[in-house]
Amino acid sequence: MTNQSEPAHDQSEPAHDQSEPAHDQSEPAHDQSEPAHDRSDAGLSAIISERRQLINLAYRLLGSLAEAEDAVQETYARWYAMSRQQQDAIASPGAWLTKVASRICLDLLGSARARRETYVGEWIPEPLPDRNGWIGGRPGSAAAEPADPADRVTLDESVSMAFLVVLESMTPAQRVALILHDVFRYSFAEIAEITGRTPAACRELASSARRRIRASGPPEAPxxxxxxxxxxxxxxxxxxxxxxxxxxxxxxxxxxxxxxxxxxxxxxxxxxxxxxxxxxxxxxxxxxxxxxxxxxxxxxxxxxxxxxxxxxxxxxxxxxxxxxxxxxxxxxxxxxxxxxxxx
Missing domain, CATH: 3.10.450.50 (Nuclear Transport Factor 2; Chain: A,)
Structure with missing residues (x-):
């Protein structure tokens, strides 16, 4: 099992503007002389480009590609349900989308346990393929933005089956705190805003989640x-x-x-x-x-x-x-x- 030790920066979280995530997802500055319709097109493109990040987040939180796609669709539905004025008032659309997607996933995780109690047999997270490892490739795999959500998930140690199975043993809050902080590098202050807990509580949630990972077994072989x-x-x-x-x-x-x-x-x-x-x-x-x-x-x-x-x-x-x-x-x-x- 992947051994994820506590990151060094846990002990002293850098101060971030609470309206902005640690990794800058804000809209790039536009020339004031830029035509309004160009700014609108650029903004729409930026919003759509967040889909890959959101699918990556939701799959790690839910362990289900189908549920991840549903969560992301719901996130975008809430964005487009707002008026243009409401959208323009949001300083960082990417941060807003991530916050909403995380809360949707948190709600889904809370109800998932009840659903899985009625599941026939054992429940295993949905496996993901690596298209690059398929002989002959896959039709349409060269597209700039893949149609299949599975192609949007970055394959690393945080999506290994062993890691996802350990996540299943955690509480929803532990899971969200660990993934947002250790994988996506959000500060505990930002995670607190998403989960409705204090930064100190979120720090402890992530620490307890790491202890579960360490207790799950030795590190995986190369x-x-x-x-x-x-x-x-x-x-x-x-x-x-x-x-x-x-x-x-x-x-x-x-x-x-x-x-x-x-x-x-x-x-x-x-x-x-x-x-x-x-x-x-x-x-x-x-x-x-x-x-x-x-x-x-x-x-x-x-x-x-x-x-x-x-x-x-x-x-x-x-x-x-x-x-x-x-x-x-x-x-x-x-x-x-x-x-x-x-x-």
């Missing part, structure tokens, strides 16, 4: 080393080699599957390296011969994708530590695989 283990795992799985699979898995490893009640999947985590190996070999025996397993980047980490008859039927994310596979997340819910259906 990507190159993880890629080698995942490749060996793929070959052993294809060969139905139980012995090799057991050797690649930590004795205390866990496999968690998510079928969402739509397709078959283990309803509870499979515990133990040997049990996982036998479970996977049993799946291989029941899988049609025309299914193929492909190495793919999953949330910025080496993983696997299962394809059959032109469709993706499963995506596997891995956590590697101490030279063994510690955890496997198998997403089979087709509703969570839509970004993987093209490539």
């Amino acid at each position: 990507a190159a080393h993880q890629a080698g283990l995942v490749r060996n795992f793929k070959q052993a799985w294809e060969a139905r080699d139980i012995g090799t699979l057991i050797g690649l898995l930590d004795p205390g490893a866990t496999l968690t599957a998510d079928g969402g009640g739509i397709v078959s999947a283990a309803l509870r985590p499979v515990e133990g390296g040997e049990r996982i190996a036998r479970y996977l070999v049993d799946i291989a025996k029941r899988t049609p011969d025309d299914a193929t397993i492909l190495e793919r980047s999953v949330n910025g980490r080496p993983g696997l994708m299962v394809r059959r008859e032109g469709s993706t039927t499963g995506v596997y994310a891995f956590e590697v530590g101490d030279d063994r596979i510690q955890h496997i997340w198998a997403v089979r819910n087709p509703d969570k695989l839509r970004p993987w259906m093209m490539g």
